[in-house]
Amino acid sequence: MNTIQPNRIAVRGLKKSFGDNAVLRGVDFTVRSGEVVVIMGPSGSGKTTLLRSLNFLELPDTGTIEVSGVQVVRNGGKLTRDDQKKIRAIRQRTAMVFQSFNLFPHRTALENVTEGLTSVKGIDKARAQQRGMSLLDRVGLAAKANEYPGRLSGGQKQRVAIARGLAMEPEVILFDEPTSALDPSLREDVLVVMRELAKEGMTMLVVTHEIRFAQDVADRVVFMDGGVVVTDTYPASFFNSPASPRVREFLHLIDG
Structure with missing residues (x-):
């Protein structure tokens, strides 16, 4: 018998303004444990501010x-x-x-992955390096462990960033347009890693315009516009029979 999974994330009445600019105008949604929820919407709709508010990089x-x-x-x-x-x-x-990777340029790929393990979790260097190598191998970059970010492609940098996030054994991963800064030829390497995480049951909240990823992997698609959630529905409904004119216009623009 299927059991209802608990909420990993619950947001109610979330508002955030920058001066006179109200970016979030009362956002409500939940993400259950193991769900992959994709957030879509036009530029300026509040997607990134919402994501940054969830771990308080922005203070609501x-x-x-x-x-x-x-x-x-x-x-x-x-x-x-x-x-x-x-x-x-x-x-x-x-x-x-x-989106911009945020790796330490003066640290190798392995050092970027292990930094949090040693400085935050207090794990000794040898064990941290062992775990770091395992994670780099998981994202297909064990051979690049000693390379600095300046010698890595954008796709490789993003996979190092994912490995760094996984090192902390999170219960939720927040992705802010993880492929938007990448050439089309490099996006798929990152999306493959994200698909594998979804298969393993990782709870993921993903801001992206990657339609195929949302269709194939997302459990739900949340569409934001003007700082509010316009629709929250299943991918098939969102892409095949959108009820909102704003959603239809958005899909026409990104698919065109």
């Missing part, structure tokens, strides 16, 4: 964020000590893969 103004049972409620004002403790706990449970 108001609303509730819950990740793996750790809940932070924002009602404006400064963070309390308890809030800060909870945010650290959320960050320990999540990993984020950025």
Whole structure:
């Protein structure tokens, strides 16, 4: 008998403004354990701000964020000590893969992967290197362990970034347009790794315009526009029979 999986992420009433620019206007959605949820929407719709708010790289103004049972409620004002403790706990449970890779240029691929293991988790260097090599092998880059980012292709850098995220054994991985900075010939190497993670049951929230990935891998597609969730539905419904005119217009633009 199938059991309903618990929520890994629950967002309610999330708002965020930058000055007079209201980027998130009250966002609500959930992601269940093991789900792959793709977020789509036009530029400026709030997708990246939403993702960055989930691990508090951006501090939301108001609303509730819950990740793996750790809940932070924002009602404006400064963070309390308890809030800060909870945010650290959320960050320990999540990993984020950025569009621009965010690797340390002066560290090798292996050192980029092991940095968090030694500095955050306190794992000794030998064990960290062993785990780092295992993860680089997992993303097909064991042979590049001693290369610096400047000598890696964009696709290789992104796979190192994924390995770095996995090193922290996250319960959720947040992907912010992980292939948008890559040449078409390099995107598939990254998408293959992401597909494998999905097969293994990793909970993933992915901001992307990769239609094929969303069709093949996503459990749900969330469409944002104007700082709100316009639709949250299954990929087949989203791509084949979109109810919203804004979704139809968006799909026409990215498919054209």
